[in-house]
Amino acid sequence: ISLAGELEALVPPGLAPFLRYCLEHARRDLGVEEVATAMGVHRKTLVDRLKAANLQSPRSMIGWSRLLVAARLLDDPGRTVEQVAMTLDFPSGAALRNLIKRYTGLRTAEVRQNGGVRCLLHAFKRDLAAASNGRSTYRRGG
Numbered sequence: 001i002s003l004a005g006e007l008e009a010l011v012p013p014g015l016a017p018f019l020r021y022c023l024e025h026a027r028r029d030l031g032v033e034e035v036a037t038a039m040g041v042h043r044k045t046l047v048d049r050l051k052a053a054n055l056q057s058p059r060s061m062i063g064w065s066r067l068l069v070a071a072r073l074l075d076d077p078g079r080t081v082e083q084v085a086m087t088l089d090f091p092s093g094a095a096l097r098n099l100i101k102r103y104t105g106l107r108t109a110e111v112r113q114n115g116g117v118r119c120l121l122h123a124f125k126r127d128l129a130a131a132s133n134g135r136s137t138y139r140r141g142g
Contacts, residue, residue, distance in 0.1 A: 003068060006121060010128055012053050018046070022065035028089045029066070032058040054132035064124050067103055068117060070096060074108070075116035081108050103127070 004023050008016040021038055022030065035058060036046040046058050055061065066088060073084045082093035090096045097108050104111065104123040111119050 003072060003117065003121075007065075007068070007124075010125065011055060015049060015053055015055070018050075018058075019061070019065065022062050023069060026066045026069035026088060030062050032062070035062065055128065056131050063099060063103060064127070067100060068120050068124065070100070071111060071117040071120040074112055077112075 004020050007019050007023070011019060018035065018039055021035060032046065033043050036043040039046060041049075043058075050056065050058055050061065056064070070084050070088055073079055073087060074081070080093070081096055085091075085093045085096040088096070090099075100106065100108055100111060104120065106114070106119070106123070
């Protein structure tokens with residue numbers, strides 16, 4: 001099953017296009033306004049739809065999408081964190097490392113040792129469960 005397929009199974013069908021868009025455009029840092037426009041809705045409508053589905057903010061979901069694509073690239077042991085960061089238009093390898101740490105609590109080496117994309121999927125599912133129970137594991141803006 002594809003990464004998009006696995007993620008889409010975790011959200012209501014109406015939000016699957018949002019996730020698919022985030023994954024397909026993960027090679028750059030998307031703005032919430034841009035994604036909402038691509039979905040044909042106002043930014044506030046997108047925020048409200050995610051909130052109604054007990055999901056994180058659009059900004060957070062965009063970040064998770066980028067991290068999941070990064071983890072897929074990091075699954076290749078021949079790729080350095082810096083190469084992955086450049087591929088995904090992060091300012092630096094340190095910026096990618098910091099985002100991984102902030103979202104998962106893990107260092108990049110730990111993500112690689114624990115299965116790369118599988119590890120990040122597990123962390124994402126854990127974060128979704130926490131959000132649906134009304135307690136985000138950390139605070140990020142929307």
